[in-house]
Amino acid sequence: MLKGADIVLQCLRAEGVELVFGYPGGAIMPLYDALEGSGVRHILTRHEQGAVFAAEGYARVTGEVGVAMATSGPGATNLVTGIADAKMDSVPLVCITGQVRSALIGTDAFQETDVIGVTLSLTKWSRLVRTIDEIPEAIAEGFYWARSGRPGPVVIDIPTDMLKAKKEFSGPVKFTPHARPADAKAQGGFTDTIVALLQQSSKPVALVGAGAKLSGAIPELRRLLDHLHVPTFATVHGLGAVPPQAPYYLGMVGMHGTRAANMALHETDLLMVFGARLDDRVTGDPTRFAPHAKIVHFEIDPAQLDRVRPCDFPVIGNLADTIPAFQAELRRHSLPDFSSWRAVACGAERAELDPRGLAQPTIRFLDELFSRLPQDSVVLADVGQHQMWAAQRYRSSSPRGFITSGGLGAMGFALPAAVGVQLAKPNTCVLCVSGDGGFQMNIQELATVRRLGLPVKMVIIDNKYLGMVRQWQQLFYQRNYAETDLSDNPDFVEIAKAYKIHSFRLNEDALREFPVSKQTGDEIDRFLRSPEPELLVFDCAPEANVFPMVPAGAALSEMLLEEEPTQ
């Protein structure tokens, strides 16, 4: 006879889970009581939001399902932001929550919340387990939905009496989904249609999103892009999918994308989208997005089609299947000569505004950091100006090398996510870049970093403002800096020391020289190569802005390249 808690853990092991992130409490205590000897390692964070972001970091960098656990009531509700984040960014995530005992459900009992109801629109699937017999099937089905198609979050809510109940257990089960009539896949003939469109076009482009990484089709995609040799750009989650040194690659596109990428997207007559959902951060004003283009949308999740801008031709399926089929057809045909279009779109006149060494100090600092990172490092960015600067300057060709909260934009994401990434990649340099606002949102996870001795390299871009909001206030609200002043920040160096983490400060004056002085270079090298956790606080000017910028409601072609007088 096994307890429900033991059954849960055995089923997790059967799904390949070795690591879970969580925070204990009353309702889930029986599950914690069963951890020892279960083969599942539990990582204690200092807030449930830290646990779910850590699980996400683990999942984002490995492609495996991340698992987070929390108790009922406030423990479960503290997971909600992470669940929403996983939904928006297609992260496979299983959250197991304790629930009050079955007889009390619906009575507003102590620490009772309807977590299934709360997360209904944020999950792919969820289940309130009613009997101990349901546990194996619930876990098997939960993992299936977390992993399949477009990955996403699921919640399994288990009443505490079910965790304590006992039954004879014959072993974990496998979930077999019901057959669905005509689950749409790309139908025959789609390849010749796209080839025909290419042959009719004179300014084709390619946009690469997160789906390229999630599908595991990076090699196939790169071969296709090398064959097509058309101007190509990426969303923030597509960074790393295309080698940055590819001559046709134009960088990130969208609200803070490169000038070249945004202009090419505005001028194109054929847009091929590979695993991107055409989010409003990418499109700008959807009524003026790619105004001259036909859109071919390669996408695994049909719910993402036509959300913001109708596509002309959908190709539904996994890129691992559709790209090879497309390329096989492409090899049978000749394409027009796109060299003159490529020369314009990728030409020097549209090159980056801030080549290395000439940008403002914070950008130079990020350039210096990135240039000194060991091979195959992982960079995490929190949310804000630093995030956009980091995305703009990121130059790795590691597909899972740049991790950030893109769709939800959840501040406080990076530090706990870095915990998950470092645990998944213990021999990898993990660089976590945050702003002074976002770092404080989950600052308690310094304790997790310290306890585990994780050699995470943490950077705070400290401009003493809620920087991105301040930028919008400067540009669009006549510099009315309402509630964005963080000039009374604590001393982060002293806080790190209180957590027994080595910390030091660097001022932007150190970055005014180019190349940087040997002393500054040595400090950064030591920081990156330390076997211990480290915090570097970069003090920088408060009013630096991120450019280019496409204002809200504007077309990509209306991007601001520099500060303009406010109206």
Add this chain to the structure above:
Amino acid sequence: MQTFHICYRNTQGTLMRILNAASRRALDLPVVQAEPAEHDHQVTLALDVNQKQVGQLCREWYAIGDVIKVRSGAGHASAWSGPHPPAGVAMEESRAAARA
């Protein structure tokens, strides 16, 4: 007003997810009728939607694992050649239009 008939397996939360797809778009739900149908269940909804919302809703409903089939009232059923068409356009029309 458009009428939608959604066949689904009546597993935990499925009906709520179907209704939530409409409610999260701030659509009123003046008519909701759920009942067993053949081997599964069916819910009939009447919604005041535009063409774009029809496509979005149908695709979101099909994304729910235990939704089996979605049918719309007159004017749209014939436009679909599969469960996941572009908004209001059949696959063959889409193919032809893309190449026009």
